[in-house]
Amino acid sequence: MKATISNGAYLKKWKIPNKKTLDYIYNPKTFNVSEGPIRSAKTSDDLFMMCSALDNSPDMLYLAIAPTQSSAKTIIFDGEGLGLKHWPDWQARTEIIDGKKVKFRQRIFEGKYEGSDALILLPKKDSGHPIKYIVAFGGNKSNSHEPYKGWSIGMVIATQWELLHKETRNELLKRTALSRYRRHFIDLNPIDPKADVYKQIDRWEKAGSLNYIKKTMLDNPAMTLERMNEIKGEYDPDSIIFKRDILGERVAAEGLIYKVTEQNILPADSFNPNLYRSYFTIADPGENTSSTAFVLLGITNDFRNIDVITDYGHKNEGLKAYGIKMPSDYVLDYFDFIKQGINKMGAVPKRVYSDHDITFIREYERLQHENGINLRVDRAIKKEIDERIKTGINMLYQGRLRFYDNCKYTIEAYKTAQYDPKLSDKGKYIRYDAPQEGTRIDWIDAVEYGISAYRYELSLYKGV
Secondary structure, eight states: OEEOOOTTHHHHHOOOOOHHHHHHHTSOOSEEEEEOOTTSOHHHHHHHHHHHHHTTOOOSEEEEEESSHHHHIIIIIIGGGTSGGGOGGGSOEEEEETTEEEEEOOOEEEEEETTEEEEEEOOOTTOOOOOEEEEEEEOSSTTTTGGGTTOOOSEEEESSGGGSOHHHHHHHHHHTTTOSSOEEEEEEOOOOTTSHHHHHHHHHHHTTOEEEEEOOGGGOTTOOHHHHHHHHTTSOTTSHHHHHHTSOOOOOOOSBOOOOOGGGEEOGGGOOGGGEEEEEEEEEOOOTTSEEEEEEEEEETTSOOEEEEEEEEEEOOOTTTTOOOOHHHHHHHHHHHHHHHHHHHTSOOSEEEEOSOHHHHHHHHHHTGGGTOOOOEEEOOOOOHHHHHHHHHHHHHHTOEEEETTOHHHHHHHHHOBBOHHHHTTTOOOBOOOGGGTOOOHHHHHHHHHHHHTHHHHHTOOOO
16 A cells, blocks of 8 residues: 555645535535536535545445546545545544544555555544445446446545446446445536436436535635636637536537637738747648648747648548548658748747557658658647637637638638537537538647647746
8 A cells, every 4th residue: 555645735725615515515415416617616525525424434445436547536536635535534643632642543545456546545443344445447438337347336426427428327326226325426517408417417306315516616715706707718708618617507519619700810921930939730640531631830939829820631532522642642741741831930840740640650750761851750649629629719719829811721620610419418519520521620630739739838828
């Protein structure tokens, strides 16, 4: 077992919540659901309740669930100082009781249970309880529940419930059926009101087993009004993302995603390479009928803007359209694109990226030197699609993402991209992608990879 020492992280972070939240955390039922947008402290509520309940439960096994195991450990085990491993009652400490110093041993440790990462909680003295294991698992795949299928679980704490696979959610209910102190602590972000998760919550309410709270940023005791206004100002108030992440509304993802306005378009004849501190090239090689997209992205000297300076597009649609190209043909086109970028910018790119296309990368590495390219190709940095979409919407609204007007492929892609309505009720805000119907999202993917690569530089901009 590895010692888990909090160094007072919990006591430094914890703030007394408002009455609405106190009523929620001190009146638990079988199903405890905290729903709200970003920074509403919804997960903190459930962490507090789980910690408070663990010493009362006589069972041995417990589950900490998030879309991935790593996020379960980050959000639930650590929780930025408010996670399970930081609970003050479980830390080594000395207290004065009736005028005497009383030493308490450390009771929480990091370890393993049947090969999976877990927190190990030693029981209170004379409690008669066994050693307890809180095991972390991911839950966003149909088979995510296989490792703990058949286990008898005391309690479950689950974050981002809307992103867990339906099979995971159903299996978690089964695993606690024989619990002697049955509790589920669940948090979720608002999604499509028709989603299955709400039907499930409605059933719990009708059965009288639901303890529910609807939260906003106003319910976060650590959030100042100034910081709330700052975060609100980063969002397009007309976007679905604003309604969900700021207002906490249950909204369906339908229609156009992005709003491209005049502030996002630059005249090509205004281009000046001296405006940019560095640039990248990104390739998104198409598969089957998808388009192959290249973009050249520059970041301005003040770190404010990320601009699409040039782009390239081609789609395999048969000889009657553009013609058929092989991976090696696209690689040669990419070499030409890189060389044109060097001529345009007067310098080599800071990095050359490609999507995770093994064949394209292999052909790049095989052919680069004989074609005069001495730049390593790196695999693109990918973030969750929901986060990528949100970042794109907000950067367009702030005028930080711009396109030169000769970048026709990229501009069209942003102007025509739509949400996939079939995935909205599953909690997924994803672009509709049907290449056979002419959707053109490949340039958006490429730009997003660049934004992810530039995320540190972009964070350095401190202007208004």
